[in-house]
Amino acid sequence: MPRYCCVLASDADYFPIAARCVESLLAAIAALRGAAFEIVFVSLGLAPGQRGWLEAQGVAVADPDPRVPRFAGAPAHAYAQSCRPSLPECFPGRDGYVWIDSDLRFLTPDGLGAYVQPCLAGAAPVTVATENDPAYVVMHRLDAARRWHSERRERLARVHGPAAADLLAATPGVNSGLFAAAAGSPFWPAFRARLAAALRHPYDRLAEQDALNVALFDIGTFGRVPTTMNWLCGWAMPHRRPDGTWTHPDHVHQPIHVLHLTNLGASYVEDGRRRRIADLYRDAGLPV
Amino acid sequence: MTVRAVCAVQGEDAAARDCLARLEEVARALTDPPEFARVADGERATLPERLPGYDVYLSVAPDMRVLRPEALRLHLLYGRRRDRTFVAVPESDPAYVTAADPALARAAAAVRRARLAAAFGADIADRQLLLPRFDAGIVTGRADSPIWRAWRERAEQAPTDDAFDVAALDVEGWFRMPTTMGWLCGLRLPWRAPDGTWRHPEHRPEPIYAARLSPPLPAMVAVTGAALVTEAYRAIGLTQ
Numbered sequence: 001m002p003r004y005c006c007v008l009a010s011d012a013d014y015f016p017i018a019a020r021c022v023e024s025l026l027a028a029i030a031a032l033r034g035a036a037f038e039i040v041f042v043s044l045g046l047a048p049g050q051r052g053w054l055e056a057q058g059v060a061v062a063d064p065d066p067r068v069p070r071f072a073g074a075p076a077h078a079y080a081q082s083c084r085p086s087l088p089e090c091f092p093g094r095d096g097y098v099w100i101d102s103d104l105r106f107l108t109p110d111g112l113g114a115y116v117q118p119c120l121a122g123a124a125p126v127t128v129a130t131e132n133d134p135a136y137v138v139m140h141r142l143d144a145a146r147r148w149h150s151e152r153r154e155r156l157a158r159v160h161g162p163a164a165a166d167l168l169a170a171t172p173g174v175n176s177g178l179f180a181a182a183a184g185s186p187f188w189p190a191f192r193a194r195l196a197a198a199l200r201h202p203y204d205r206l207a208e209q210d211a212l213n214v215a216l217f218d219i220g221t222f223g224r225v226p227t228t229m230n231w232l233c234g235w236a237m238p239h240r241r242p243d244g245t246w247t248h249p250d251h252v253h254q255p256i257h258v259l260h261l262t263n264l265g266a267s268y269v270e271d272g273r274r275r276r277i278a279d280l281y282r283d284a285g286l287p288v
Numbered sequence: 289m290t291v292r293a294v295c296a297v298q299g300e301d302a303a304a305r306d307c308l309a310r311l312e313e314v315a316r317a318l319t320d321p322p323e324f325a326r327v328a329d330g331e332r333a334t335l336p337e338r339l340p341g342y343d344v345y346l347s348v349a350p351d352m353r354v355l356r357p358e359a360l361r362l363h364l365l366y367g368r369r370r371d372r373t374f375v376a377v378p379e380s381d382p383a384y385v386t387a388a389d390p391a392l393a394r395a396a397a398a399v400r401r402a403r404l405a406a407a408f409g410a411d412i413a414d415r416q417l418l419l420p421r422f423d424a425g426i427v428t429g430r431a432d433s434p435i436w437r438a439w440r441e442r443a444e445q446a447p448t449d450d451a452f453d454v455a456a457l458d459v460e461g462w463f464r465m466p467t468t469m470g471w472l473c474g475l476r477l478p479w480r481a482p483d484g485t486w487r488h489p490e491h492r493p494e495p496i497y498a499a500r501l502s503p504p505l506p507a508m509v510a511v512t513g514a515a516l517v518t519e520a521y522r523a524i525g526l527t528q
Contacts, residue, residue: 132420135464139378139419142418142460145418170397171390171394172382226382226490226491250464251468253494253495254491
């Protein structure tokens with residue numbers, strides 16, 4: 001049976017968020033067939049009790065691999081980004097890998113299965129979700145779209161050159177918070193090469209995601225799962241049914257399989273008051 | 289308060305007649321159905337002037353097939369809201385081939401930009417490309433909505449569906465309908481369920497409420513197969 005390795009990382013402060021992700025991931029794995037899954041959690045300074053909790057769940061705890069290149073001057077948690085293209089080297093011997101941001105919540109087993117199945121079948125070098133749902137704010141508000149396009153273009157041109165920025169200008173963004181690829185996929189070296197270019201520039205929290213987006217163009221193809229497989233709550237709050245389940249805000253028949261609680265550490269201003277995004281999510285009943 | 293609404297289909301040909309017949313059929317399920325009318329080519333942007341006396345106008349292209357009454361019900365419900373300028377469907381489903389395939393996305397954007405720049409100028413073209421195109425297949429607005437004037441003025445510059453797309457960003461303040469309320473069959477065929485209903489090709493529990501039988505994109509035909517495309521178009525309601 002193919003062995004797939006799910007990898008997460010967090011520091012001690014972020015661990016309460018990550019622990020809920022692990023719980024949801026364990027539930028998804030328990031219901032999946034066709035592959036053997038293991039979870040590796042990279043400790044970016046976890047407390048002993050946190051490591052113990054993970055081990056009690058059957059989750060392996062790893063320390064950062066010194067071979068993984070880092071962004072100069074970046075915070076320690078940026079390792080969670082720079083390590084992503086190196087998963088096959090950090091954890092060799094598996095048939096495939098799934099990167100999982102700690103602010104994800106697997107609501108159904110399909111949320112994991114949809115990523116892994118195309119890789120198992122050899123149908124895609126990597127499986128990802130795009131960031132172009134019509135409900136997302138960057139897809140229907142001119143000011144938000146203008147800022148998103150402008151910032152993305154500037155970052156891409158600076159790191160990967162104007163030609164790459166032009167190439168990607170018309171294409172939807174791909175979210176790097178959740179992706180799966182087989183061990184031998186051409187995706188890994190392409191991603192590594194693009195991230196290496198980004199590492200020569202000052203740290204930017206989206207540099208790794210940009211590198212993944214350009215790498216997808218380099219390899220020419222990818223498997224795309226619906227946006228409900230990585231729903232970006234920071235761009236559109238999902239709809240909550242009376243039974244407590246979450247759905248697409250427009251397609252209320254359509255369940256959300258994976259919630260992505262993006263920008264948890266950020267804040268916003270409402271009626272002159274500054275509020276944390278995390279509190280907004282909690283008030284809405286999202287599983288923060 | 290009673291709201292008078294009219295649903296106007298453009299054209300006099302068989303397609304327009306079929307479109308209208310389908311609309312009248314699904315409207316039987318509504319407790320407060322709109323009236324129906326046909327208008328000549330080029331009059332979709334001027335409905336309040338052509339058909340005065342209504343509170344809400346639904347402008348429908350002849351290749352639109354409304355498949356379920358919810359589409360009409362929701363257009364009427366949201367179209368009367370005073371906090372929104374109009375109701376329409378963006379051309380932005382991630383399942384459309386122009387979004388799913390990066391090469392096609394790039395080509396489609398280049399074609400769109402060239403077309404918009406030629407008709408409306410480079411600045412407008414660049415602005416429009418920030419957001420997905422709005423489809424003009426089914427548009428609803430109040431009689432006093434600024435969308436009608438904006439649409440008419442843009443249609444005077446270029447009498448195409450692009451005129452509505454540009455007018456939409458001129459006025460903003462729209463109500464965005466899900467893509468299943470105006471599915472563009474030319475960009476991706478919907479999935480036909482065993483019970484004969486049409487569904488979103490990737491979110492299969494989700495019905496297609498209205499489908500536009502726009503000319504299929506050659507790349508979509510190449511991927512899907514011409515026979516399947518023809519069969520689906522006929523089954524949905526293509527008459528020409």
